[in-house]
């Protein structure tokens with residue numbers, strides 16, 4: 001028996017088809033969704049993501065701007081740039097690619113983005129809205145994970161979901177969304193002594209830690225849904241997840257590949273957030 005593969009790329013394509021319909025309606029009302037992506041410095045991995053985001057904007061007919069500034073850009077200069085786009089009417093989403101160079105305080109940058117345009121869902125107010133359950137722009141990777149589960153018939157309700165990783169961009173928000181979807185949620189991290197044992201209790205296992213091939217078949221309950229959020233660039237240039245895919249394939253019931261799993265969904269949810277923000281800006 002081999003796991004069913006969750007083709008995030010295909011699911012992402014069909015969501016984009018749905019979005020295109022909505023974009024056309026909005027455009028008839030005179031509004032074109034607009035996204036600006038700001039890239040500080042020359043990080044090679046970031047270049048790929050930024051290119052994929054621009055491609056998605058083109059596919060959906062958004063207005064998109066990619067602003068590349070040098071690694072030496074000061075925090076003050078970056079804040080001024082954000083201030084400009086906060087005011088700019090044709091821009092509905094602002095994404096500053098992380099990580100930033102060390103001399104820039106990430107928190108100051110995230111705080112400066114207007115909540116209405118926070119399409120990453122990283123602003124403290126967005127995070128608070130997520131916690132409370134209010135309508136918010138949700139972080140893209142976590143909401144992509146939920147979409148993958150729902151659209152493959154793996155609704156989290158009543159399931160035991162185990163999240164490995166507690167980052168602000170993946171672990172914590174994905175745990176909160178799973179809770180909102182009525183899963184019973186356990187969060188494991190680097191100081192959890194018996195991770196494999198806990199992971200093996202999961203009906204849904206979500207892994208986002210940045211350790212290539214950490215999760216082996218002994219960590220997985222037969223038939224479990226395994227969602228791999230890891231995007232690790234190996235020395236040979238290949239992408240690899242946090243799950244040892246080949247090892248886990250025969251045990252899991254469902255599994256996301258890397259690439260082609262969660263990654264494309266992240267970008268599609270960014271497009272969905274930008275559209276949502278553009279719709280809200282009409283009023």
Ligand SMILES: Nc1nc(=O)c2c([nH]1)NC[C@@H]1CN(c3ccc(C(=O)N[C@@H](CCC(=O)O)C(=O)O)cc3)C=[N+]21
Nearest residue numbers: 048049052096097098099120231259260261263264266
């Ligand atoms: N402010 C901010 N927001 C982000 O959302 C953000 C960020 N900073 N910094 C970097 C991470 C990483 N990230 C990815 C997006 C798409 C793919 C993606 O499309 N992956 C494809 C393949 C890409 C490839 O081949 O390199 C896949 O998995 O199939 C991966 C990773 C967004 N991030």
Ligand SMILES: [Mg+2]
Nearest residue numbers: 258261262263
């Ligand atoms: Mg992926």
